[in-house]
Amino acid sequence: MTHVHDAVIIGAGFGGMGAAIQLRRMGYDDLLILEREDDLGGTWHVNRYPGLAVDIPSSTYSYSFEPNPHWSRLFAPGPELKAYATRVADKYDLRRQMRFGIAVTRARWDEGASCWEVTLEDGAQERGRYLLTATGFLSQPRMPDIPGVDDFAGEVVHTTRWDDGVELEGKRIGIIGTGATAVQLIPELAKVAAHLTVYQRTPIYVSPKLDGRVPGPVRTAFAKVPLTQKAARLAGTSILEVMMVAGVLHYRNLPWANAIGKAACERHLKRQVKDPELRAKLTPDYDFGCKRPTFSNDYYPTFTKPHVDLETTTIDHIDERGIVTADGRRADLDVLVLATGFNLWDENFPAIQVIGRMGRDLGRWWRDNRFCAYEGITVPRFPNFLSLNSPYSYSGLSYFTTIETQMAHMERLFTAMRKEGAEVFEVREEANNAFLDRMTDLLGNSVFNAGSCATARSYYFNQHGEAVLLRPTSTISAHREAARFPLDDYVFETAKEPVAAG
Ligand code: NAP
Numbered sequence: 001m002t003h004v005h006d007a008v009i010i011g012a013g014f015g016g017m018g019a020a021i022q023l024r025r026m027g028y029d030d031l032l033i034l035e036r037e038d039d040l041g042g043t044w045h046v047n048r049y050p051g052l053a054v055d056i057p058s059s060t061y062s063y064s065f066e067p068n069p070h071w072s073r074l075f076a077p078g079p080e081l082k083a084y085a086t087r088v089a090d091k092y093d094l095r096r097q098m099r100f101g102i103a104v105t106r107a108r109w110d111e112g113a114s115c116w117e118v119t120l121e122d123g124a125q126e127r128g129r130y131l132l133t134a135t136g137f138l139s140q141p142r143m144p145d146i147p148g149v150d151d152f153a154g155e156v157v158h159t160t161r162w163d164d165g166v167e168l169e170g171k172r173i174g175i176i177g178t179g180a181t182a183v184q185l186i187p188e189l190a191k192v193a194a195h196l197t198v199y200q201r202t203p204i205y206v207s208p209k210l211d212g213r214v215p216g217p218v219r220t221a222f223a224k225v226p227l228t229q230k231a232a233r234l235a236g237t238s239i240l241e242v243m244m245v246a247g248v249l250h251y252r253n254l255p256w257a258n259a260i261g262k263a264a265c266e267r268h269l270k271r272q273v274k275d276p277e278l279r280a281k282l283t284p285d286y287d288f289g290c291k292r293p294t295f296s297n298d299y300y301p302t303f304t305k306p307h308v309d310l311e312t313t314t315i316d317h318i319d320e321r322g323i324v325t326a327d328g329r330r331a332d333l334d335v336l337v338l339a340t341g342f343n344l345w346d347e348n349f350p351a352i353q354v355i356g357r358m359g360r361d362l363g364r365w366w367r368d369n370r371f372c373a374y375e376g377i378t379v380p381r382f383p384n385f386l387s388l389n390s391p392y393s394y395s396g397l398s399y400f401t402t403i404e405t406q407m408a409h410m411e412r413l414f415t416a417m418r419k420e421g422a423e424v425f426e427v428r429e430e431a432n433n434a435f436l437d438r439m440t441d442l443l444g445n446s447v448f449n450a451g452s453c454a455t456a457r458s459y460y461f462n463q464h465g466e467a468v469l470l471r472p473t474s475t476i477s478a479h480r481e482a483a484r485f486p487l488d489d490y491v492f493e494t495a496k497e498p499v500a501a502g
Contacts, residue, residue: 002117002125002126002127003127004113004115004127004128004129005030005031005032005126005127005128005129006023006028006029006030006031006128006129006130007023007028007030007031007032007128007129007130007131007132008031008032008034008107008116008118008126008127008128008130008131008132009023009031009032009033009034009132009134010034010104010107010118010131010132010133010134010135010351010352011033011034011035011036011042011133011134011135011136011388012033012034012035012037012039012040012041012042012089012094012098012100013040013041013042013043013044013045013085013134013136014041014042014044014063014085014399014400014403015042015134015136015388015389015399015402015403015406016033016035016042016132016134016388017040017085017088017089017092017094018063018400018403018404018406018407019132019134019386019388019403019406019407019410020033020092020094020097021063021092021094021407022407022410022411023130023410024092025411026410026411026414026415028130031097032097032099032126032128033094033097033098033099034098034099034102034104034118034120034126035098035099035100035101035102036101036102036103036104037100037101038100038101039100040085040086040089040094040095040098040100041081041082041085041086042085042136042139043136043138043139044078044081044082044085045082045085046139046160047078047159047160047162047181048078048162048164049159049162049181049184049185049188050162050185050188050189051184051185051187051188052077052078052079052184052185053073053075053076053077053078053184054075054076054078054081055075055180055184055294055295056075056236056240056397056398057074057075057236057240058071058073058074058075058076058080059071059074059229059232059233059236060233060236060237060240060398060400061076061081061398061399061400062084062400063088063400063403063404064233064400064404066088066091067222067226067229067230067233068084068087069219069222069223069226069229070219070223071214071219072213072214073211073212073213073214074210074211074212074214075209075211075295102120102121103120103121104118104119104120104121104352105119105120105121105352105353106118106119106352106353106354106355107119107131107133107352107353107354107355107385108354108355109355109356109357109382109383109384109385110127111357111496112496112497113127113496113497114129114383114384114423114424114493114495114496114497115127115128115129115384115495115497116128116129116130116131116384116385118131129384129423129495130384130385130386131354131384131385131386132385132386132387132388133350133351133352133354133385133386133387133388133389134388134389135348135350135351135352135389136348136389137342137344137348137389137394137469138341138342138344139342139348139351140342140343140344140347140348140351141158141159141160141161141340141341141342141343142340142341142342142343143158143338143340144176144338144340146176146315146317146318147316147317147318148317148318148319149318151318151319151320152318152319152320152322152333152336153320153321154322154333154334154335154336155167155334155335155336156335156336156338157335157336157337157338158337158338158340159181159182159185159337159338159339160342166335167335168189168192168193168335169192170192170193170194171192171193171194171334171335172193172194172195172197172322172331172332172333172334172335173189173193173195173196173197173333173334173335173336173337174196174197174198174199174322174323174331174333174335174336174337175189175196175197175198175199175336175337175338175339176199176315176323176336176337176338176339176340177199177200177201177338177339177340177341178198178200178201178202178203178204178339179204179291179292179339179341180204180292180294181339181341182198182339183204183206183294183296183299184296185337185339186198186299186302187296187298187299187301187302189337190302190305190307190308193307193308194307195307195308195309196302196307196308196309197308197309197311197323197331197333198303198308198309198310198311199311199315199323200281200282200310200311200312201312201314201457202284202291202455202456202457203281203282203283203284203285204284204291204293204294205261205262205265205284205288205293205294206265206268206269206293206294206295206296206299206300207261207264207265207268207293207294207295208264208268208295208297209295209296209297210295211295211297237396237398237401237475240396240397240398241396241474241475241476242257243261243397244396244397244474244475245474246258247260247261247288247289247447248289248446248447248448249442249445249446249447249472249473249474250445250446251287251289251445251446251447251450251451252444252445252446252450253445258287258288258289258447258451259288261288261289261293262287262288265288265293266283268300269282269283269300272300272301272304273300273301273303273304274304275304278303278304278310281310281312282300282303282310284456285455286451286452286453286454286455286456287447287451287452287453287456288447289447289451290447290448290451290452290453290456290458290460291453291456291457291458291459291460292458292460309331311325311331313325313326313327313329314326316328318336321333322336323336341459342459344459344462344469345459345462345463346463348389349363349366349371349391349462350362350363350366350387351389354382354385354387356379356381356382356383356385357381357382357383357426358381360381360382362379362382362387365381366391370436370464370466370468371391371462371466371468372391372392372432372435372436372439372468373387373390373391373392373393373432374427374431374432374435374489375392375409375435375481375482375485376390376391376392376393376394376395376402376405376406376471376478377390377393377406377409378413378425378426378427378432378490379427379432380426380427380428380429380431380432381426381429382426383424383425383426383493384423384424384425384426386406386410388403388406391468391469392435392439392468392469392470392471392472393406393471394469394470394471395470395471395473395475395478396474396475396478401475401478401479402478404479405475405478405479405482406482408479408482408483409482409483409485411483412482412483412484412485412487413425413490416487416490416492417490417492420492421494422492422493422494423493423494423495424492424493424494424495425490425491425492425493426490426491426493427489427490427491428488428489428490428491431486431489431490439468439471439472442472442473443466443467443472445472446467446472448460448461448467449467453467
């Protein structure tokens, strides 16, 4: 019989590492962290495209208990995030429990042994008393469903599989997509391309980026007087929180807050692009916040350069030479960049097949009913399962607020369970339903339901048109609930088979 670990964690990004740190704090030392990629860091290991940087202030994009005084810029470049992840993993000695290049296909609750049986791609199995999935929201690259995309004879590169070996200097480059990734990449491509054509289907809101190098004395102050960095973090978090709560979640009652965000982006565009025709093409026709807005100072000006074209005519097909639009025009290309984002709803909810009690299949159950996880983390009939990237789990704009809210939930849950001498928890179906009703009511006030989002094509919405990704409450309220949720929302039981030591 396979050894039963205290917990199996799928994913070695910031979410999986935060969960591992929390489990260790609670005395669970026998952890197995399985990672599909060849190193830790999740998004920050996978994404390596030129221009990659965090898209919210770095002081808020880190664990509050592991501040990093060394960020070089207000919006740190990608490699610094990867280095930070490595440092945290080393400090908490997590790497020895990680196994890389391991894809998990399936997990099944074994009722007889009260543990999870996890099946790997090669057919091998691992077992854990607890199962945590930390597979990220944005981890399955989306290939565009454009006819002929495989016929292109030049180089094709998706932003999540960046290949530094692809020659860009002096080339004719085409890029499909204008999401947050493309906003960072397009100015970098324009610096080296002989010609750049940007294929935009839906424009994005872009606001000014208050970026810059963090001066040496500030970094020294952050290192020597941690309170100063805490203050910077509080300021950053508060601004993001106001943007999110007032501008997006309370849209029905505070439409002016949303209008301020929209006006800031429109003013930015007007200042940077004088040509009214180009400006019109870059102006979104949906409400601010329907899809994630982003920050950039060099995105809009890139389109005013003579060697950069913004193409808004629908792509008809791709052939071996380049891209042909619906009006019959073609652009011959040497390199095709796919900044086409991620497939969330078809392949990532959940990222693997998860079978709970009485044969409940999580993916099928969510699709046949409605997407929901109690407090964005647990699901009825899935005992001892923490789904960290769940419907209604994402709270605020920094992923770290979500991670730390979930760590607080784990602490309360495991402490209560152990007080009762139990090893198995399961959330009650009624608690899950009540949570879903409450989230549905709150969403009614948000821009997602009360605003005009039909043309946004936002990945926040699932195939039923419901915006169930983000938790429609403030991060303060999410954190408070994580520390105070009613304990009788859970049922606790003793395990049928104890975990063998060693
Ligand atoms: P995205 O926001 O989903 O954008 C994908 C883009 O590709 C969209 O413009 C989409 O157009 C276009 N597209 C997809 N399929 C297409 C097709 N068949 N034909 C034409 N256009 C197509 O993905 P992303 O830009 O990778 O960003 C995803 C998220 O990652 C962001 O919202 C952000 O949260 C995160 N991100 C973070 C950072 C950071 O912190 N550094 C950086 C980048 C991204 P439509 O809009 O019309 O579908």
